[in-house]
Amino acid sequence: MKYLKFLLVTIAFSIANFTVAQNFDNVTITTTKLSDNVYMLVGAGGNIGVSVGDDGVFVIDDQFAPLTTKIEAAIKTLSDKQIQFLVNTHYHGDHTGGNENMKKLGTTIIAHDNVRNRLEDKPKDALPVITFNDELSLHINGEKISVFHVEHAHTDGDALLYFTKSNVLHTGDVYFNKRYPYIDLNSGGSVNGYIEAVKKGLSAINDDTKIIPGHGELSTKAEYQFFLEMLQTLKDNVLSEIKKDKTEDEVAANSEITKVYDDLGYSWNFISSEKIRRTFYLSLKE
Numbered sequence: 001m002k003y004l005k006f007l008l009v010t011i012a013f014s015i016a017n018f019t020v021a022q023n024f025d026n027v028t029i030t031t032t033k034l035s036d037n038v039y040m041l042v043g044a045g046g047n048i049g050v051s052v053g054d055d056g057v058f059v060i061d062d063q064f065a066p067l068t069t070k071i072e073a074a075i076k077t078l079s080d081k082q083i084q085f086l087v088n089t090h091y092h093g094d095h096t097g098g099n100e101n102m103k104k105l106g107t108t109i110i111a112h113d114n115v116r117n118r119l120e121d122k123p124k125d126a127l128p129v130i131t132f133n134d135e136l137s138l139h140i141n142g143e144k145i146s147v148f149h150v151e152h153a154h155t156d157g158d159a160l161l162y163f164t165k166s167n168v169l170h171t172g173d174v175y176f177n178k179r180y181p182y183i184d185l186n187s188g189g190s191v192n193g194y195i196e197a198v199k200k201g202l203s204a205i206n207d208d209t210k211i212i213p214g215h216g217e218l219s220t221k222a223e224y225q226f227f228l229e230m231l232q233t234l235k236d237n238v239l240s241e242i243k244k245d246k247t248e249d250e251v252a253a254n255s256e257i258t259k260v261y262d263d264l265g266y267s268w269n270f271i272s273s274e275k276i277r278r279t280f281y282l283s284l285k286e
Contacts, residue, residue, distance in 0.1 A: 100122070194231065
């Protein structure tokens with residue numbers, strides 16, 4: 001019962017991810033060049049990373065199934081080669097919804113073991129065919145791409161990807177730029193794991209790194225560091241309330257806990273300030 005209210009939040013976010021009440025016909029895929037061969041694509045859903053070159057096309061995440069044709073068309077403006085590999089940063093539908101379509105294009109799908117486990121109820125063609133437990137390295141288009149799992153962060157199957165030559169980091173949903181994150185407690189996510197995952201991402205980069213967040217605008221290390229400070233501040237504030245024996249509802253109602261970041265506009269459609277306080281309480285109390 002103690003997770004009932006949080007479960008309602010999760011359901012609301014899931015509905016937003018899987019049955020988004022929008023007309024995909026009106027979605028435009030925009031492309032931003034980050035290096036000689038790496039690009040960021042933005043449409044509806046999680047931000048996409050793309051590497052192009054002599055070896056072919058490598059893609060990170062694929063948003064929703066109805067957008068595959070538009071995503072493919074955007075990639076075709078960058079390269080006429082086949083999409084060789086696709087990595088899912090985690091299992092949520094706004095990052096994996098196009099998997100089945102990508103497989104039909106001849107793409108090999110890669111993800112953490114737990115991503116495949118959570119997608120088992122999907123059609124066979126939507127499942128990753130290569131999975132990893134801890135780390136994976138891809139050597140494509142003239143550079144090494146380091147893929148590493150971060151435990152119990154946004155979910156239990158998150159991966160960060162670092163382009164070692166281009167100096168680009170794709171965080172998946174272990175970063176929501178200028179907004180509160182969705183920490184999916186019902187899918188193995190946790191506040192402490194999320195904080196540690198952000199620290200791991202920061203340890204791999206430098207001040208010149210370009211960061212593709214799961215959601216939000218292209219970012220920098222300084223902005224990612226500020227995001228970490230926000231997470232740590234909220235954790236300290238909620239722990240302080242827990243030590244005072246405050247209940248979940250009391251914490252959820254206490255806007256002072258998040259006021260600094262509420263004032264910066266971090267509350268958004270699905271993760272309001274009340275919902276992030278409830279998330280932190282449930283994770284830290286547990």
